[in-house]
Amino acid sequence: MYNDLRSKKIVLVSHCILNQNAISDGTADYPAALNKVVEYLLQSRVSILQMPCPELLCLGLDRENIHGAEQPVVVENTRIRQSMQRPAAIHLINTLVQQMIFQIEEYIRNSFSVLGVIGMNRSPSCGVNTTSLNNQEVTGEGLFIKALREELEKKDIHLKMIGIKGQQTEKALKSITELLNG
Ligand code: SF4
Secondary structure, eight states: OOOSSOOOEEEEEOHHHHOGGGSOTTOOOSSSOOHHHHHHHHHTTOEEEEOOOHHHHHHTTTTTOTTGGGSOHHHHHHHHHHHTTSHHHHHHHHHHHHHHHHHHHHHHHTTOEEEEEEEETTOTTTOSSEEEETTEEEESOOHHHHHHHHHHHHTTOOOOEEEEOTTOHHHHHHHHHHHHTO
């Protein structure tokens, strides 16, 4: 099966890498997408599995604060992190994680290469290496990435995860190259 033109290579990416319009107010770095990252993945013949934006789905586009852009990013991110820890948000995060797990398992079961996860550092939800906590950017994972990693580990699936930032394109491409090269 699947002996057509597909590469059978997949990478999971945070939603806003492809859709900057989903990101919290004041933090978009590009009009539409992280073009260079997207182009690099496509040129590498790697399909992009866009993960859902947990904050948009849990809190709405304005993250429940129409004045969010007036705060320093890490301060607003800390508030968002607290909101994302409400029971309803945790429940939805877990639901979203299960949807991702199902897809990942399907690809693995069919011998596709799931090369890893590209998250967004500093995000309270999608940070991989850094997140926002106590009004600072600190070492650690965002809530969605943490839940995803833990559920994957329960299934003995160990995906490489990297975090990037929209304004650090060269660093991002270097990390992605390492990810793709295993
Ligand atoms: S980092 Fe995650 S939560 Fe934040 S905008 Fe991107 S996809 Fe949404």
